[in-house]
Amino acid sequence: METKRCSNCGDVKSLSEFAKRKNRKSGVYCYCKKCANAAKAKYKITHPDKDKLSRRKSMLKKRYGLTLEQYDAMLEDQNGVCAICGGVNKGGWRLAVDHDHKTGRVRGLLCQSCNRFVGEIENDTKRLNTALSYLKS
Numbered sequence: 001m002e003t004k005r006c007s008n009c010g011d012v013k014s015l016s017e018f019a020k021r022k023n024r025k026s027g028v029y030c031y032c033k034k035c036a037n038a039a040k041a042k043y044k045i046t047h048p049d050k051d052k053l054s055r056r057k058s059m060l061k062k063r064y065g066l067t068l069e070q071y072d073a074m075l076e077d078q079n080g081v082c083a084i085c086g087g088v089n090k091g092g093w094r095l096a097v098d099h100d101h102k103t104g105r106v107r108g109l110l111c112q113s114c115n116r117f118v119g120e121i122e123n124d125t126k127r128l129n130t131a132l133s134y135l136k137s
Contacts, residue, residue, distance in 0.1 A: 002014070004018060004026055006031055006032040006035055007031055008032070009032065011032065017032050017033055018032055018033060019036060060097070064104075064106050071097070074106075074108065078109055081111075082110050082111035082114050083107070084110055084111075084114040084117075084118075087111050087114075088111060089112050093112060095109035095110060096109065096110050096111070096112060097109060098114075098118060102123075
């Protein structure tokens with residue numbers, strides 16, 4: 001069994017107790033998982049806004065291919081309100097990024113209510129027209 005000394009606590013542990021890192025000579029991170037998790041938790045406490053912003057930027061890029069600047073520009077173009085109802089989310093929640101699940105194309109920003117509505121009709125215009133006819137009767 002191969003071992004490594006943790007750079008933080010100094011304990012010699014098996015390689016399975018270290019997170020994998022392809023770019024390291026040993027193939028694992030320099031801190032053991034326990035120390036790495038403790039350092040990450042401490043960072044989140046001491047830098048809550050920076051960590052939150054970093055996660056948000058990462059999520060926007062990964063899910064929708066958007067930068068934070070692009071999201072903010074869309075929000076400004078929509079005057080800070082939902083593209084469908086013209087409202088805002090209660091409780092200060094950000095508007096959701098609406099996108100076509102088939103093509104991935106971003107359509108706009110929606111409040112939670114409109115986002116759920118669009119998700120429920122699943123881009124099915126026939127279903128939407130049937131619902132409109134029902135509501136008009």
